[in-house]
Amino acid sequence: MIGIVTCIKHEADNNDSYFVIGEHGKPYQLKSNVIADCGDAVEYEKSITKVIADKKSHCAENADAFASSTIASFIEKDAYRTGNKEIDNITEKMWNGLSAAARLLLRKLLYSAPIIIRFHNDADGSGGGCSLYLSVSDFCSKTKSQPNTVWLMHKKIAYGIYDAESDIAIANNYRSAEKPLLVIIDFGTTTDSNMGIEKVKDKFDVIWLDHHPIQEGFGGLNVGYYINPWNFGGDSNYTAGLLSSIMCRTFSSLNTNEYAQASLIGDYSNYANLSNQEISTILDFITSDASSIYGNMKMNITPQEMVAVIEDRKRRREVLNYAQSRMEEAIDNGKKYVKRYSSESVGLYVLNFEKIRSEETKYPLPGRFASKLLDAIYGSGDKNAVLIVHAGPYLSMRMSKEAGAKKDLLRIIDEIKREFAKSVDAGGGHALAAGMKIADQSEKHEIMKSLIKKFG
Ligand SMILES: [Mn+2]
Numbered sequence: 001m002i003g004i005v006t007c008i009k010h011e012a013d014n015n016d017s018y019f020v021i022g023e024h025g026k027p028y029q030l031k032s033n034v035i036a037d038c039g040d041a042v043e044y045e046k047s048i049t050k051v052i053a054d055k056k057s058h059c060a061e062n063a064d065a066f067a068s069s070t071i072a073s074f075i076e077k078d079a080y081r082t083g084n085k086e087i088d089n090i091t092e093k094m095w096n097g098l099s100a101a102a103r104l105l106l107r108k109l110l111y112s113a114p115i116i117i118r119f120h121n122d123a124d125g126s127g128g129g130c131s132l133y134l135s136v137s138d139f140c141s142k143t144k145s146q147p148n149t150v151w152l153m154h155k156k157i158a159y160g161i162y163d164a165e166s167d168i169a170i171a172n173n174y175r176s177a178e179k180p181l182l183v184i185i186d187f188g189t190t191t192d193s194n195m196g197i198e199k200v201k202d203k204f205d206v207i208w209l210d211h212h213p214i215q216e217g218f219g220g221l222n223v224g225y226y227i228n229p230w231n232f233g234g235d236s237n238y239t240a241g242l243l244s245s246i247m248c249r250t251f252s253s254l255n256t257n258e259y260a261q262a263s264l265i266g267d268y269s270n271y272a273n274l275s276n277q278e279i280s281t282i283l284d285f286i287t288s289d290a291s292s293i294y295g296n297m298k299m300n301i302t303p304q305e306m307v308a309v310i311e312d313r314k315r316r317r318e319v320l321n322y323a324q325s326r327m328e329e330a331i332d333n334g335k336k337y338v339k340r341y342s343s344e345s346v347g348l349y350v351l352n353f354e355k356i357r358s359e360e361t362k363y364p365l366p367g368r369f370a371s372k373l374l375d376a377i378y379g380s381g382d383k384n385a386v387l388i389v390h391a392g393p394y395l396s397m398r399m400s401k402e403a404g405a406k407k408d409l410l411r412i413i414d415e416i417k418r419e420f421a422k423s424v425d426a427g428g429g430h431a432l433a434a435g436m437k438i439a440d441q442s443e444k445h446e447i448m449k450s451l452i453k454k455f456g
Pocket residue numbers: 124125186211239240241267
């Protein structure tokens with residue numbers, strides 16, 4: 001049989017893996033007895049036995065025609081309707097972009113190009129990761145594709161220069177006929193990502209699904225497929241996990257609605273249906289503290305591993321019970337230790353996260369915890385609550401809608417960034433939920449003072 005080498009993965013033992021699209025379009029993963037390069041036409045049985053120079057363009061054209069017709073047969077023209085008019089109106093405007101992004105993704109999958117998927121480590125980002133993982137698996141099993149995907153949980157809100165270097169190092173393990181693809185879900189839309197983007201943009205094609213307000217000067221807008229509901233008449237309520245789940249509808253009929261719901265719940269979206277919060281809580285827990293389920297050495301968790309817990313009834317129940325009781329304990333302590341500052345327009349609360357941190361588990365992380373504690377404060381009657389939870393160099397800020405009408409959180413963060421340009425590492429987020437990292441902790445006291453004053 002003959003075919004074309006679309007990708008070569010360098011293996012540690014030098015016994016490289018070759019990815020081939022056969023003459024009739026079938027993808028294979030093979031070893032080789034000869035030296036072949038990416039783009040070569042080759043003869044193979046159980047392994048590659050020969051390079052055939054004069055078949056090169058014939059095989060390349062075949063593979064391309066096959067990929068195009070396969071992709072065309074998967075792309076759905078009109079599958080975006082959820083029944084929620086507001087969501088559907090926004091989706092309609094993004095649908096061309098989402099379909100084009102999906103076509104690019106499918107081509108990379110068929111060609112076994114290296115694909116790195118980075119998702120934010122919260123219920124929204126990981127919900128988006130799970131939707132994409134399930135839909136990609138569905139596509140690959142139907143087409144027998146041999147994907148080279150790497151799933152990475154991303155613990156920050158910026159795509160930094162080190163992330164770019166690490167992604168380039170991963171891609172350098174491959175030679176690929178198709179450019180490697182980078183998929184970013186639910187983070188990165190601040191200028192803190194500009195250097196990372198600059199570094200990576202020639203090496204990778206990029207699909208970027210985010211729903212954070214777009215910071216002025218952000219360098220990712222024209223890089224590949226940057227899709228953000230803010231550019232299409234939507235806002236942060238249209239979460240990144242929903243965006244991912246909807247993009248998957250362009251090429252897969254698999255139902256990922258419960259993961260989309262988990263992301264809506266996790267990010268406090270207006271579109272959330274709060275009747276079943278289990279998956280959201282589980283994703284929140286797993287992405288906060290991998291070690292309590294997978295052991296101390298575990299740093300990265302893949303969507304595959306998350307889905308495995310969610311689909312196993314007994315593990316699902318155990319994780320849920322533990323997460324819920326731990327959250328209740330943290331909220332009780334939070335209420336005890338939070339400090340109230342006098343302020344004329346809003347109710348300002350500040351909590352040192354060290355007071356509620358557990359020895360046993362990292363769950364909940366300060367950001368997610370801050371959202372829950374704000375809920376509790378709001379629920380007990382302070383409708384104008386603003387909450388700052390600080391944990392070492394990290395500040396998580398949350399405010400009620402009512403407080404949001406009085407104070408502009410993102411503007412306050414920008415002012416702080418300007419005032420303390422040298423001491424603030426990163427800052428940004430949503431209108432009512434944002435964060436900041438302080439580089440120079442000796443300045444933390446002054447920064448806190450200034451923040452409290454701005455809210456006062
Ligand atoms: Mn999000």
